[in-house]
Amino acid sequence: MFGLANPDRFMRVTRPLVGPLWVIAAVLLAVGTVWAFRVPEDALQGDTVRILFIHVPAASLGLAVYASLGLSCLFYLIFRHSLADAAARAAVLPGAAFTGLALITGALWGQPMWGTWWVWDARLTSMLVLFLLYIAYAVLRGAFDDEGRGARAASVLGLVGLINLPIVKFSVDWWNTLHQPASLLRAGGTSLDPAYLWPLLTMMAAYLALFLAVWLTAIRTEVVRRRVLALKSRRAREGAHG
Amino acid sequence: MSAALLLLRREMALSWNGGGGPLLACGFLLSLAVIVPLGAGPRLDQLANLAPGLVWLALSLASLLTLERLFERDFEDGTLDLLALGRLPDEGVVALKALAHWLTLGLPLAAMTLPVGISLGLAPSQLPLLALTAAIGALAFSATGALGAALAIGARKGGLLIAVIVLPLFLPPVIFGAGALVAQAEGRSPAPALALLFACALVAVVIGVLAGAAGLRGSRT
């Protein structure tokens, strides 16, 4: 049966973790946000620099989540453990959301400075490609009637995406130096005022906790869903024979 | 005749047979080349700026259009099952299909970029580099495309699905291929970009064959 090899242990281990994770995430978000507003504004960018506190963690998480997705895909390919597939699938929405948030805040951040809503610099372009990779995984995963088939195909794609990610990033950076000397994040990227560092790290930790909370919850939901499905099909078969 | 050669010959014969494969793709490339000036204005100096990008866009699109046929027909009529019963492993099957795709489509398209490049205002001195980068880039497209086609075997919405899967992976060859042209136009050496393009093609072939074989295996139920 398309069940999970060791779901009971997973459910047992994660049950006490999920609740506290949500609380930690909420607390860190609150603290980080307040701190972000109390930090002095940047000499060049004024108040808009505060977007950095949303944009940078979102971008980092978008990347980190894709790494988790890729690794889950690898585990699924090697061990065929459906928990790994559930983990990969559960990572798509949070990861795409973080990446999307990074794209939007990147645009918002750039607008006051450059006068345009979008700029094809290396960072944003790479983020866009990352977003496309999430979409590609999601679309392939759902393209088959047979879930197992979708899981197998998508896990190969997820792994290939992970391997290609540094190549794409490198090529976009290379392209950027060829075409556009100015970078959106040059101002905020090279040397960060220490006053900014701690609120930034707090927000990163907040996003990480939020991701873990969402991720574990999604995987647990998936485990329950599959159990219900297995139960239903067993009942149906018994009903047919009984 | 070795199994590999047997498959290669068949793939190429089938590609030329059904609707004159290369003719179709070349026709598509030419049509795109016509649409662009009609849309953007006929001034060659303006077009010349866009020309590398346009050529690569057309090249990748033309490759994409033919990818769905790579495995789907074989899947539907039972040929894939037969292929699994022969001595060539899945990796070999994918590699040969990608090779046949490149030989019957990629190379003719690369040749076609010459008149297209001229029509879009590229300097004649750039044409050899254009054809070379197109040929190598097309190899990357065929290999990556085979990967996408193999993963999408049997899926609904096959063609668009393959495009979505494969386009992010098409980007590096496009960047380096067009970059080589830009470098040459600005008087610098295109060698670094060319080397990177070549490396991309190599990586694409390795990953494409390995992951494509995994896709083939996954399609068997």
Added chain:
Amino acid sequence: MDIESGSQNAGAGMIRLTLDGLAVRRGERRLFDGLNLTVSPGEAVALTGANGAGKSSLLRAIAGLLTPEAGVVRFEQDGEGLDPEVARTRHLHLIGHQDGFRSGRTAREELAFQVGWCGGGPDGIDVAVRALGLEGLMDLEVRRLSAGQRRRLALARLLAAPRPVWLLDEPLSPLDARWRAEVGRLMQAHLTDGGILLAAVHDPLPIPARTCEIGGTA
């Protein structure tokens, strides 16, 4: 009809097939489980059962094209275990509903590909064409062949590239009575040479065979 299958089979050691507790699932549905079956050289098994019961899936599982949910498919050659991968690529033929012929190509071209792919050569093709009455059809495009002729063309590789294990999915359905009898004779010759045969059928095979009903849990 006498075919030189003896000399062609020389060197292909006899193969025994064992299915041990085999369970196969298709999508969410388990087709059958706990299937135990042993087929020794010279034996034929007719797989019967309703449509969709899993006969085709069983054949594909034996061929290694489908991973069973549980259980093992074991091949033994001359008493020694045989790697399923080797068995699949060298020692078995799987002929399913679809024949894989492209309609625009000629029968000769398509058969040459199939036979060459399975390791056979032009001599084998000549033998098979004679045995299955395909002379005169070989230069026609596949789309011009009748269903029965296409099926005979599909079966041709059994003779042109001999392998000891025959897995056939409804091999006789489009054939007329004369050819059913004829193919039955070819099957018997194959068994006499020590080959084994599993065929998914709706009607009885023209040769003596054990019956194995597929469908439902064991």
